[in-house]
Amino acid sequence: MTSLVSVVIPAFQAGGSLPAALASIAASGLPSERIEVVIAPDDGQGYDDLPDLGLRLIRCATHHMATGAGPARNRAIARATAPVIAFLDADDTWEPGYLAALLPLARSHGAAFGRTRILLGKEALLHVPGGGQTALGFADLGRTGASFHPVARCGLVGPFRNRPAQDVLHAMEILSLVGGRAPLGATSYNLHLNAQSATAQAAFACRVEQAYREHMRAIETGRTRIAPQHGRAARHAFEAKSRLNRAYAQAGKAEFFYQFMKTRLAV
Numbered sequence: 001m002t003s004l005v006s007v008v009i010p011a012f013q014a015g016g017s018l019p020a021a022l023a024s025i026a027a028s029g030l031p032s033e034r035i036e037v038v039i040a041p042d043d044g045q046g047y048d049d050l051p052d053l054g055l056r057l058i059r060c061a062t063h064h065m066a067t068g069a070g071p072a073r074n075r076a077i078a079r080a081t082a083p084v085i086a087f088l089d090a091d092d093t094w095e096p097g098y099l100a101a102l103l104p105l106a107r108s109h110g111a112a113f114g115r116t117r118i119l120l121g122k123e124a125l126l127h128v129p130g131g132g133q134t135a136l137g138f139a140d141l142g143r144t145g146a147s148f149h150p151v152a153r154c155g156l157v158g159p160f161r162n163r164p165a166q167d168v169l170h171a172m173e174i175l176s177l178v179g180g181r182a183p184l185g186a187t188s189y190n191l192h193l194n195a196q197s198a199t200a201q202a203a204f205a206c207r208v209e210q211a212y213r214e215h216m217r218a219i220e221t222g223r224t225r226i227a228p229q230h231g232r233a234a235r236h237a238f239e240a241k242s243r244l245n246r247a248y249a250q251a252g253k254a255e256f257f258y259q260f261m262k263t264r265l266a267v
Contacts, residue, residue, distance in 0.1 A: 003036035003056060005099055006080035006154070007088055010072030012042045014090030017192075018050055024093035024190075026053040029100025039090075040076040042067055069167070070160035077158040086151040087167075093190045101187040102151040110178040111152035113171075114187040118146065118258045125262045127188065135181045138233040141168060142240025145261045149189050150174045150182070161218075164211035168241070169218075172234045173225040180230050193256050204257065205249035212242045 007025055011018065018039075026032050032054030039047055040060040047059060060075045069089075077085065084106050088094060098114060105112035113136045118126040128144040129136070136148060148171050150157070156177050160166045175182055216238050218224050219231050226234050248260045 001033060003082040004030055004034040005084045005086055005103060005151070006036045006038055006082035007086045008073055008076040008080065009037060009039050009088050009090050010042055010069045010076065011039050011045070011047060011090045012066070012069075012072070013045075014043075015045065015047065017091040018047065020093055021088055021090055022050060022053055022055065024096075024098070025088065026055060027096045028094055029097040030103065035099070036080065036082050038076040038079045040064075040072040040079075042069075042072040068162045070162045073160045074158055080154065083154055084151060085154050085157045087149040088189075089191075091194065092192055095188040095190060098187045098189070099151070101185040105183040105185055106151045106153065109183050110156060111150045111174045112183045112185050113148045113150055114185050114189045116144075116146045116148055117188045117190050118193065118262075119190055120193045120256065120259070125193075125256075125258050126265065128265075129184070134184055136175070136184045137181045138172060138175060138230065138237040139240075141171060142237035142244075144265070145241060145244045145257070147171070147191065152178075161215075163214060164208045165215060165241075166211075168238075169215045169224065172230075172237065176226040176230040176234070180233070193258060205245055209242060209245055209249075212238045212245070 025035060025037060036056045036058060038058045041047060041062045042064050044062060044065050046062045050057065058079055060079055084103060086099065102112045102114060116128055117124055128146050129140050141148065147167050150171060152174050156174055160170050216235050219226055219234050248257050251260060
């Protein structure tokens with residue numbers, strides 16, 4: 001039986017969180033046997049003891065060590081066989097019914113996104129963009145400061161760069177390839193913060209600021225898949241994210257970036 005969707009998961013020291021991620025895939029509203037999950041280890045582990053929950057699990061080669069989330073995603077994309085690809089990080093989960101809500105939209109429009117819910121333990125810090133919005137555009141990526149994860153036709157996805165915020169650039173490329181806006185389904189991607197999260201690291205602000213500049217230069221010089229007519233909107237989104245990042249760094253508080261954003265968006 002052929003798979004309807006391939007789910008790409010980069011895995012780094014993810015043995016404790018992957019079972020929850022897989023459980024959320026199994027509860028995504030499609031028959032489990034029609035979902036292919038491609039796990040790309042980036043820590044030398046085989047992840048052979050995971051519960052399959054009826055899903056078709058594919059594991060990429062295990063000899064790669066700390067190559068980065070972008071290269072790991074690319075290895076998983078290369079192994080994916082379904083006509084539609086979805087993305088889930090190993091320490092995140094999907095809301096129940098996630099694929100059932102987004103797959104029809106991705107089939108008809110090329111790509112679709114869910115809202116992003118930021119969770120710190122059981123506390124929902126953010127749920128963006130706000131209710132009532134039915135499409136996602138470049139400005140949303142800059143205004144909210146959040147990452148958004150597409151469900152898209154396989155011909156539209158990848159490759160990912162090997163630097164911070166490569167997932168943001170990839171989302172912008174997907175948006176451009178489907179005309180600048182994509183449907184926003186009535187479901188959510190749950191981003192779980194923990195002590196190992198990138199935004200919890202002391203050097204996060206500096207690292208991501210440099211990455212934003214590099215991504216903007218790539219857009220300006222035509223080294224991305226973003227169409228010329230969308231270049232300005234994409235650069236403006238990165239500039240908005242850069243302003244948020246600088247404000248976060250200047251605040252100097254011992255908190256996650258998304259805790260800072262919760263306060264900022266509430267003003």
